[in-house]
Amino acid sequence: MSLFSKFKNNLQKTSNFLSKNILSSFQNRKVDSKTLDELETILISADISLDVVEKLINSVRKVKSTGDNISSIVLDTLSKEIENILILREKRLLVESGEKKILIFVGVNGSGKTTTIGKIVNQLNKDKKILIGACDTFRAAAIDQLKNWADKNNSDFYTGEANQDPASVAYQAAEKFNKENYDYLIIDTAGRLSNNTNLINQLVKLKNVVNKINTNIAVETVLVLDGTNGSNMIKQVDIFGKELNVTSIIITKLDGTAKGGALISIANKYEIPISYIGLGEKAEDLINFSARNFARSILDLSE
Numbered sequence: 266m267s268l269f270s271k272f273k274n275n276l277q278k279t280s281n282f283l284s285k286n287i288l289s290s291f292q293n294r295k296v297d298s299k300t301l302d303e304l305e306t307i308l309i310s311a312d313i314s315l316d317v318v319e320k321l322i323n324s325v326r327k328v329k330s331t332g333d334n335i336s337s338i339v340l341d342t343l344s345k346e347i348e349n350i351l352i353l354r355e356k357r358l359l360v361e362s363g364e365k366k367i368l369i370f371v372g373v374n375g376s377g378k379t380t381t382i383g384k385i386v387n388q389l390n391k392d393k394k395i396l397i398g399a400c401d402t403f404r405a406a407a408i409d410q411l412k413n414w415a416d417k418n419n420s421d422f423y424t425g426e427a428n429q430d431p432a433s434v435a436y437q438a439a440e441k442f443n444k445e446n447y448d449y450l451i452i453d454t455a456g457r458l459s460n461n462t463n464l465i466n467q468l469v470k471l472k473n474v475v476n477k478i479n480t481n482i483a484v485e486t487v488l489v490l491d492g493t494n495g496s497n498m499i500k501q502v503d504i505f506g507k508e509l510n511v512t513s514i515i516i517t518k519l520d521g522t523a524k525g526g527a528l529i530s531i532a533n534k535y536e537i538p539i540s541y542i543g544l545g546e547k548a549e550d551l552i553n554f555s556a557r558n559f560a561r562s563i564l565d566l567s568e
């Protein structure tokens with residue numbers, strides 16, 4: 266299956282909603298205040314934030330043509346404007362450059378952190394020496410799941426005692442990474458409710474500890490968001506992003522939601538790159554983010 270088909274097939278819940286409503290709204294009509302109002306309602310209902318909706322409406326307002334193909338011109342105009350917003354955030358995760366890296370994964374429980382780490386490890390170059398540090402010492406299930414991914418992918422695994430301070434586990438994992446000359450250290454962290462300030466403090470501490478040990482190695486902080494939360498993801502970017510200097514965002518479960526438009530709101534609001542999106546549960550369903558593929562797929566357009 267081509268990369269584009271993968272986007273298109275798995276973003277159908279969002280595209281069904283958007284394209285069906287936009288097509289029926291503009292059928293045999295022209296761009297005027299009535300159709301623009303309808304379009305505004307459709308875009309807002311797709312979890313696209315007001316500032317983005319305003320940009321999109323302004324671009325469609327300039328469409329002058331009338332006639333049979335008006336709806337396809339509107340869809341095309343929207344996809345170009347969306348692509349313009351998204352292209353600024355299209356950036357692969359640092360691991361693809363091949364240099365030694367430490368990745369710290371953060372995000373609330375259930376967002377898909379553990380699964381996403383597993384998928385990334387599965388996709389990484391098998392010649393590289395990989396260490397997974399399981400620092401969510403409060404959840405035995407997450408530790409087992411990571412150990413499983415590590416075993417399946419010929420990677421090493423490090424964890425601490427149950428309920429051990431996550432920062433001390435991260436410290437030990439980072440020491441092992443240094444001493445044993447690993448290429449990548451991938452750290453999973455606890456993700457209890459993000460409005461729990463202790464969690465954020467704990468993550469800041471964990472990050473500082475890791476940074477201290479490995480001063481000359483690039484550390485990425487990757488925020489994993491559950492795409493089915495739609496615009497509620499924004500609150501999480503606010504909470505995690507402010508104190509943790511998040512360097513990359515991954516949005517999961519976009520295959521299971523009609524709220525995929527919220528990704529555009531995040532791209533518009535924050536200058537944080539989006540590296541991957543999750544389009545299913547299998548290892549190959551974690552896909553490098555592509556602005557064009559995403560923009561065209563959610564409007565059910567061709568490649």
Ligand code: GDP
Pocket residue numbers: 372373374375376377378379380381407456517518519520521542543544545546550
């Ligand atoms: P964590 O608590 O953040 O570590 O979340 P998990 O990795 O345990 O994931 C929670 C659930 O989401 C699991 O059942 C995963 O299989 C599922 N999941 C993760 N990513 C995706 C995705 O892209 N698509 C779908 N459909 N499910 C996903």
